[in-house]
Amino acid sequence: MAIPLLDLQTQHQSIREEIDAAVSEVFVSQQFIGGAKVEALERALAQYAGVPHAVGVASGTDALLLLLKAAGAGPGTEVITTPFTFFATAGAIFNAGARPVFVDIEPETYNIDAAQIEARMTGRTRAIIPVHLFGQCADMDPILDLAKRHDVVVIEDAAQAIGARYKGRPACSMGHAGALSFFPSKNLGGAGDGGMVVTRDAALEAGVRLLRNHGASRTYFHDIVGTNSRLDALQAAVLLVKLRHLDQWSEARRANAAYYDEKFADVPEVVTPFVSPDCHHVYNQYVIRVPERERARALFAERGIGCAVYYPRSLHRQQCFLELGYPEDAFPHSNAACDDVLALPVFPELTREQQDEVIRAVKDHLSAL
Numbered sequence: 157m158a159i160p161l162l163d164l165q166t167q168h169q170s171i172r173e174e175i176d177a178a179v180s181e182v183f184v185s186q187q188f189i190g191g192a193k194v195e196a197l198e199r200a201l202a203q204y205a206g207v208p209h210a211v212g213v214a215s216g217t218d219a220l221l222l223l224l225k226a227a228g229a230g231p232g233t234e235v236i237t238t239p240f241t242f243f244a245t246a247g248a249i250f251n252a253g254a255r256p257v258f259v260d261i262e263p264e265t266y267n268i269d270a271a272q273i274e275a276r277m278t279g280r281t282r283a284i285i286p287v288h289l290f291g292q293c294a295d296m297d298p299i300l301d302l303a304k305r306h307d308v309v310v311i312e313d314a315a316q317a318i319g320a321r322y323k324g325r326p327a328c329s330m331g332h333a334g335a336l337s338f339f340p341s342k343n344l345g346g347a348g349d350g351g352m353v354v355t356r357d358a359a360l361e362a363g364v365r366l367l368r369n370h371g372a373s374r375t376y377f378h379d380i381v382g383t384n385s386r387l388d389a390l391q392a393a394v395l396l397v398k399l400r401h402l403d404q405w406s407e408a409r410r411a412n413a414a415y416y417d418e419k420f421a422d423v424p425e426v427v428t429p430f431v432s433p434d435c436h437h438v439y440n441q442y443v444i445r446v447p448e449r450e451r452a453r454a455l456f457a458e459r460g461i462g463c464a465v466y467y468p469r470s471l472h473r474q475q476c477f478l479e480l481g482y483p484e485d486a487f488p489h490s491n492a493a494c495d496d497v498l499a500l501p502v503f504p505e506l507t508r509e510q511q512d513e514v515i516r517a518v519k520d521h522l523s524a525l
């Protein structure tokens with residue numbers, strides 16, 4: 157029996173009537189851009205993170221880009237982030253006109269190593285973007301402390317981490333602002349692209365609101381040059397429904413992760429996710445390290461079991477960033493993770509029988525080595 161990496165069809169069946177009703181409401185209203193649904197989602201997600209402001213935008217990528225622009229990270233400035241993340245984090249820095257500056261990861265959590273950040277800061281550093289990778293928050297306290305001392309902005313890339321907590325504080329509530337993505341495979345996934353800026357900083361909120369609507373504070377009166385980056389009412393309607401189920405889905409992901417942890421506990425070749433005692437992990441991905449990862453992938457493919465590699469190449473080694481001048485071995489922990497990591501199915505609707513099949517495949521891979 158095939159096991160997908162993520163089973164959105166099963167999830168949809170469980171909420172189909174609610175979604176149909178919400179979508180139908182939008183069609184009846186014919187209010188597709190902005191309006192009550194978008195405003196309701198903004199309020200709901202600000203409240204979810206425990207901060208006063210949220211602004212819907214067209215994608216998680218745009219949430220990062222518009223935040224960077226609103227924070228003044230443009231030409232002549234630098235923004236520090238991790239090289240082990242989805243491309244968008246660094247792509248947004250580049251597209252804002254700033255220079256991406258990479259800092260290696262902690263090998264256990266895969267998140268930026270806060271202890272190495274200060275050495276990379278210069279007079280041009282404008283912002284730091286910690287990424288809460290796979291659903292676990294970066295070690296925020298030392299980062300926030302550094303940012304305060306150097307007067308730089310902290311933007312949390314929480315695209316994979318809605319609902320995650322650090323020392324009890326929700327993702328997106330710790331830095332100056334956070335970026336969420338509603339790409340369908342995220343823990344709160346829409347019916348297409350979408351994103352949200354969540355912030356406690358009124359100036360950043362105002363800046364992003366202006367930028368997402370061509371810099372117009374009044375219709376046809378433009379203070380700055382922005383862009384068209386709005387969240388559709390249809391997306392907001394779908395997301396409002398799914399938000400009601402999010403915590404329960406996160407709990408199911410955590411229970412599935414705990415089951416894998418338990419079953420792999422006596423398999424020393426498998427490195428299971430390290431969860432910091434400070435963190436409440438929401439497992440957008442359950443990522444293990446295995447020897448001979450590519451052979452494991454081949455076995456999974458043969459058995460019709462979904463798996464994926466996030467990410468196969470560190471960003472400092474991407475063709476487009478070679479011009480930044482980093483040597484290939486500049487970030488050894490990021491490079492090593494790229495070689496070993498393997499994401500297993502952990503979606504909320506996954507059954508124990510399916511998990512047993514995944515576990516069997518991992519063990520069969522190891523015994524064939």
Ligand SMILES: *Cc1c(COP(=O)(O)O)cnc(C)c1O
Binds near residue numbers: 216338
């Ligand atoms: C998905 C993702 C993004 C980008 O979000 P989109 O909505 O796809 O633009 C940014 N950063 C990280 C870490 C992501 O996983």
